[in-house]
Amino acid sequence: MAVNRWDYAKRLTKKMGIWTMILMLALPQLSMASGQSRNWTLYGKPGMASNHFVGSFDNPSGVAVDGAGNVYVADTFNHRIQKRDAATGTWSVINTKTDGPGTGLGEFNSPRAVAVDTAGNVYVADTDNNRIQVFAASAGMQAEWKIIGDPAQFKHPKGLAVDHNGNVYVADTDNNRIRKLDVVSQEWIDYTGFKFPRGVAVDGEGNVYVADSANYSIRKLNASGPAAGTWETISAVYGNGPGQLKYPSSLATDQDGNLYVADTFNHRVQKRDADTGAWSDWKKNGGGSGKLPGEFDLPFGVAVDGNGNVYVADTNNHRIQMHNADTGTWSGWGYQATIAGQGLGEFNSPTGVALDNQGNVYVTDYENHRVQMLDSTGIWREWGRDGGQSGSVAGEFTNPTGIAVTVSGSVYVADRDNHRIQILGVDGVWNAIGQRGSQLGEFEFPNDVAVDREGNVYVADLNNGRIQKRIAGTGQWVEIGYGRGTTPGKFEYPSGVAVDDAGNVYVADTDNHRIQKLDVFLDQWEVIGFGEGNGLGQFNEPYDVTIDSKGNIYVADMSNHRVQMLDISTGSWREWGKTGAQSGSTPGEFSSPTGVAVNGKGDIFVADFGNHRIQKWVFSKPDAPTGVTATTGNGEATVSFTAPAYDGGSAITGYTITSSPGGLTASGSSSPIKITGLTNGTDYVFTVVATNAEGDSIASAASNAVTPMTVPDAPTNVQAKVGNGEATVSFTAPAYNGGSAITGYTVTSIPGGLTATGTASPIKITGLTNGTSYTFTVTAANAAGGSVSSASSSAVTPSVPPAGGGGGSSSLDTITIDVQDGSGDKSGIVSRATLRRTTDAGGRKKDELTLTAEQASQAIEQLKKAGSNTARIVVPDAKDEVSELIVKLPKATAVALSDSKIDLELVTNGVRILVPYASFQGVSQDVYFRLVPIKAAAERKEIEKRAATEPIVSDKLDKTTLIVQGRPMEIETNLSSRPVTLILPLEQKTTAEQAANLYIFIQHSDGTKELIQGELVSYDATGKQGIRFTVQQFSTFTVLEGRRAKQAAANKAYMIGFKDGTFRPDKEMTRAEMAMILYNLSGVGASTHDLAYPDVSGKHWAGTAIGYASASGLMKGAPDGRFNPDRPITRAEMAIIVLRLKAAAATEAATAAFSDTAGHWAEASIRQAQAAGYMNGYKDGAFRPEQTLTRSEAVTIVNRVLNREPLTTNDGKWSDVPAGYWAFGAIQAATIDHTAGKPKN
Structure with a gap:
């Protein structure tokens, strides 16, 4: 990279000019540090500053107030009109464009004045567009911006007023006239004879007042009386006395006719009493510009509300001030920041920062050409030439940059533009080493200096592209590295140098966008970081580097406006600064940070160059967890909570639950946490404490009261x-x-x-x-x-009492049936059992089969002799008459079968039951089976219909093909949770291929359902087939036949988290991230698309995705041709994208309108997205179209569009998304490959 040496030496100053311009054009962003801003302490000069945030201003020039008390501001250099809602105190922008000047309707270029009529219509002097715009708010839902008059007839209009009849008055400044638009005739009337008039006002009687600025006078057009229609001069004296003026810019009148004047170059506001004509003013004591409340710096606007409160556009202080008529006090709105200053503890572009072992802080104050020190008692002192002037004698500086302090207390300063290193010895005397040049020991803009434990001095010799080392003891200079270049050990404009305790050297290799480390033991260079960019571990002109006592590396990542830290123990990076590599000025945000230092406690000091301040980060304890709730169990409770929003700047390492009463504790790493050892029947509440490296938070608010309990004992x-x-x-x-x-x-x-x-x-x-x-x-x-069931009562038998005559009767038949050898093909009789068949008066037959212990013993003896292990009982029912079978096995029978390892098989027309001997082990009571075949066709049809509606069936089988095979069978037993094999008979001959479409639908008595497949087997000797399967729970079993439903498409993950294992669900979703989601969902693979955006390079991490999203029409760029990849996506944009993704129809469903979308550019799409069920509004009826989306909100909406259900069946994937998080299931479903209801391992 070829850079002129002198240009590079001045680059910092030039960068600030560039970034100031960008700051004015940028949209407001949330800071990544906003939740931790209280970790930061600021050192610098406080003052009002320009800013682009809503509610902040850049040279506001006009102010107006409507009848409801709403305040309107012509925010001139932010090219917008802002409105403060009197009811809520919130500020909003009423432009159609909010990111810079524009020429369309509702867009402005340096608006200088604003006015509001009695109907609420807003008028704007759109000065540099040479026009007047009006927002016709009185039109209600049809409100829109319009242009009044011919723009060709105006030249930089700077003043506006509207009288009570609706006539509009314009100070047509550069045409030296006042123009009036007659509301009735719609004709313009011109008043001339002025010199650059800037302000115009109309009082309640219709009198017109003009601030004839360059004539330093106030003119009045009388509306009534003998002088009606004539002009008079109220004041025309240049000066700073009462009623005298220096460039009056704006006028206002109150209900009593008093006149208020923004007397701009006198830095005051004057008031003329309507009754006496006397003048008074508000200004700084003694006159001149000021920054305190009630003081002004070039006020260009003034307004008065119906209560007599005065509003002033305090232009050069970038604020609006209000004088309360009741209290006489001033308050205001604007942005409070640090500004350039020359006093002690004030800075003008501080560049370097260093710390000594006494707790003193040293700062190189670049533009003030000095070094300042804050001692441990809070006192500042300085070294340098008087008056903040540059100098070249010892102890004077010209643009000093880097600074270092030795263990002994000597201070080394990179006196950059004097091309030398200065040393302040412990004796208080300054000495200099080096001169301008390229030989060893000479420098060309030395930018940083470091000193190791042995006293060796290291210098980042910026424009010579090298690191020099001065060897302690000999004073000999040597060069470290291999000169200019891009390979390891070569540098392009190295700006920073540091040395760790082991003597390893670190270099901020600025124009190579990297940090380099020289391992002195291996004599080998390595590159730290991932190259140029704004991702974690990437850099954009890193300017300084330092190392703490643990070996962690800190980097002032200048052009990314942030500080990064590499945790050497984990290899992970973290950052402090504003999102999107943007400059910012709130605490924890930076503008071109150029220096970083860390003390032994881990406190971080940053030279925040562009914000003219030093920031100090101090780790603190976290806030208390919130939302603590408890649920109980048997002698225990499960406590859930929300992690504190503020972690103290250090990762929370754990939480501790404490019970009250008792003081029992339990710990865990996240919510929920189980606490045991509680006393059942005692009421408890719980508190939670969060812990980080700094210690414990205060205890949370107590949970709800709960009472641990368990089920009672059995009766x-x-x-x-x-x-x-x-x-x-x-x-x-x-x-x-x-x-x-x-x-x-x-x-x-x-x-x-x-x-x-x-x-x-x-x-x-x-x-x-x-x-x-x-x-x-x-x-x-x-x-x-x-509770568990009690022991059984003694057996009793209900009966009908003796009848007095008439009525039906029941009959009882006792049948002796065979117990057969059920092993293999054997069928010999091994014992007998008794079957009692009861036929009731209605002809309904019920069987009761009992295998007594004696009968079982006989069977066991015979089976042992035959070498068999299965006893089979076939229940006869040749006419298929039996409606219910009860099989009773006394405890002694079950124990005998178990001890003898004899299986028992029961065979009926409707089911074969094989109970393995192991399932009888440990029985403590008599065993029974109750079998009821469902024979009625209507009942079978009802089961078929019910099964088709069950998700467990409809997800797997095509419900239009479902039929019931054979008879459903209801089986009940007290032999639960023990394996039993069942075979259900089939009505038709079935092939193995057809059997693949057979399923057993199980409806358990506890309400749960199962759908399983069995094995095709022979049912009996007649050739009948059956389906065999094993269960441990019993109720109703139905064989279903049906074709499989279409295989559920795999739900592929379309989003990833971060390298540190977090998902950051509350981080704003950027446009680049949204493009990547669309690309991942497309499945197009690594195809490429032309990139036509100047702000998306071919190396951009999401370049391919952005190309796809643009080429497919799913996303579009901005009107200025940029894609803005790092800008957060808004809810309105999301509504457009989801409709494109689903190719939604252009018709609207009958949905309720949102309160804040009328006239919005995306109104129609928002209504369609709501009608489709993709996006909803808020409880207050608003949609909030310009509100940005978080990552968790975005995946919830995308899942809704994809019909992707929440995934909650496996462990959480991300460390910062606990199972209790509101979007846990949605995030899991978006980030884990899975099929419906089944995560991919």
Whole structure:
């Protein structure tokens, strides 16, 4: 890079001019440091400064107030009109263009005056566009900007007024006249005879006042009386006495007819009393410009509201001041910042900063040609020539830059434009080394200096493109590195140099946009960082470098307007500054930082060159967590909370939960945290403390009160008495209620699973089948849930009492059936079992099968002899008449089968059940099965319809092809959570290919559903087939046949987080990031597109994505031809993009209009996006179209457009997105490859 040496030496000064211009044109941005601005302490001269933020001003020249108290400001060099809402106190911009001058409607070029009529219409003197614009607010929803008059007839108009009739008066300044637009005739009337008139006002009686600026006079056109239609002079004396004027610029009148004058070059506002003609003023004591409240610097505008409050456009102080008529005090609006100054502790472009081991801070004050020191007691002192002048004798400086302090306290200064290094010894005497030249020991603009522990001196010899080292003891100079170039060890304009405790040398290799390190042990150079750019670890003209005691590297990344730090332990970078590599002036933002230093505590000092200040970063403790809530369990609680918005500038390392009462604690790294050891039945609240490297936060506000509890113990002593189809069950309440009052009891019958509830013993249960033997269990419930079942009662059998005559009757048949050898092809009889078949009065048949312990023992003995291990019982039902089968296995039977390792198989027309012996192990009660085949066609059809609506079915199967195969089977047992194999018979002959379309739909009694596939097997010796599968829970089983639905498309991740493992969900989404999302969703691969944007280079990290988004029409550039890749995307822009992405129709649905989108350029698209369900407004009825989107908001909207459901089935991917975060599922779905409901491992 060929750079003129002298130009480069002056580059810093020139850069500030460039960035000041950019600052005026830039849109307001949120600072990445705004949440941590209280970590920063500022040293410098405070004052009002120009700024582009809304509510801040750059040379405001005009001010007006409407009848509601709203304030309007002609923000001249920001080329806009700002309005302050009297009700909310908020500022807004009413331009159609907000990023610089423009010539379209609602765009301005240096507007100098603003006026408001009684209808609320806003008039603007659009000075450098030579026209008058009016915003017809009285037109309501049709409000728009219009031009009044012929722009060719105006020349730099600078004053405006509107009388109560609506007539408009214009100070046509450079045409030396006042023009009046008659509201009735719409004709213009000219008044001449003025010299550069700037201000015009009309009082309540219609009298017209003119600030005849270059004639230093006030003229009045009388509206009534003998002098009607004639002009008179109110004041025409040049001077600074009462009523005398120096370039009056603006006028206003109050309701009493008093006249107010912005007496610009006298830096005051004068008031003329309407009754006495006496003059008074507001100004700095003694006169002249001032910056305190009630003092002015070139005020160009004045206005008065209906209450007599006076408003002043304090132009050169970049603020609006208001004088309160009731209190007599001044207040105002504007931007408070640090400004250039010459006093002690004030700076004019500070360049370098250094620290000694006594806590003193040293600063090279570049434009003030001096060195300042802040000692540990807070006192400033200085070295340099008097009056801030440059000088060349010892102890005088010309544009000093770098500075260093040795362990002994000697101060070394890079006296840059004197081409030397100056040294302040501990004796207080200054000495200089070096002179201008290119030989060893000579310098060409030495920019920085460092000294190692051994006293060796290192100099960044800027325009010689080298680092020089002066060897301690000998004074010999040597050159480090290999001269100019781009390879490691070569430099292009090195601006900064530093040395660590090990003697390694670090260089800010400015025009190579990198940091270099010389490892003195290996004698080898390495490049630190990732080259030119504004990403983390990238640089744009790094100007200074320093190293702390831990080896962490800090860089003043000048043209990225930030400071970066490389954590040497993790290899990760962090940054301080404004987002988007923009300059800023709030605490924690920088404008061309040129120096950085770190003390032993880790406090960071930054020479904030363009903001004329030193900033100091101090790590602090975090704020307390918020939103603490608790839920409880058995002797424990789960505490959730929101991490503090302010972490003290240091990563939070953990959280501690504390209970009250008890003071029990639990720790964790994020929300939620479980705390154990609590006492059930005791009320607790919890507080949370956050911890970082600096210590603990204060405790949070207490959580809600909760009471740990568990389910109660089971009831005891269960007994039953029976009647006709019913039983009365009594029991004893449990001794332990789990810490919560028992709210009720449930009695359950075995078999049948019939239930009855009550709040105390006894409880009656009805609906029992007479002639069937029943036992009963009881559960107790509290707020935590239900207990385990009690031990079963003794068996009882309901019956019909003897009848008095007539009525139907039931019959009972006892059938002895075979117990067969079920191993392989064997079928020998090994025992017998008893089947009781009951036929009720309606002909309904029910079977009850019992395999007694004696029968089981006989079967086991025979099976052992045969070397078999399966007992099979086939339940006969040749006519398919049985509606219910109950199989009872006494505990002794189950234990015998388990101990003998004999499996049991039950075969019916509707199901085969194989219970492996292992599933009987450990049973503590009698075992039963209840089997009910669903035979009715209507019931089968109802199950088919219900299954088609279940997502677990419809997601996998085409519901239009669903049919039920065979009979659904309801199976109930108390042998839960133990594997049992079932085979359900098929009605038709089925091939293996057809079996691929068969599924078992399981509806569990707890409400859960499953859809599984089984194995095609033989059902019986007749050739009937069945589907075999294994389960551990029982209820209703249905074989479904249906074609598979279309395979769900894989949901590919379309967004990534950052290298440090964070997602930064609340960071604003930039236009470049949005383009990358669209590109990732397109699946077009690494295709390239021409880039036609001057602000997007071919090397831009999102260049390919921006090219695709532009070529596909999904995103467009700005009217000025730029893409603005780093500008945050607004909600209005997002509405446009999502419609393009989905190719939405151009018709609008009937949706309610938002309160703030009427007339907005994206109004139609916003309505369409709302109608499509992609974007919604806020509770107050607003859409906030110009509000920027965060990364979490953006992915939520994109997922909505893609119909992509939240993904919550796997662990969180990002360290700063806990499971409780509002957009957790949306962020997971956007950043993890997965299919619907199943994350990709």
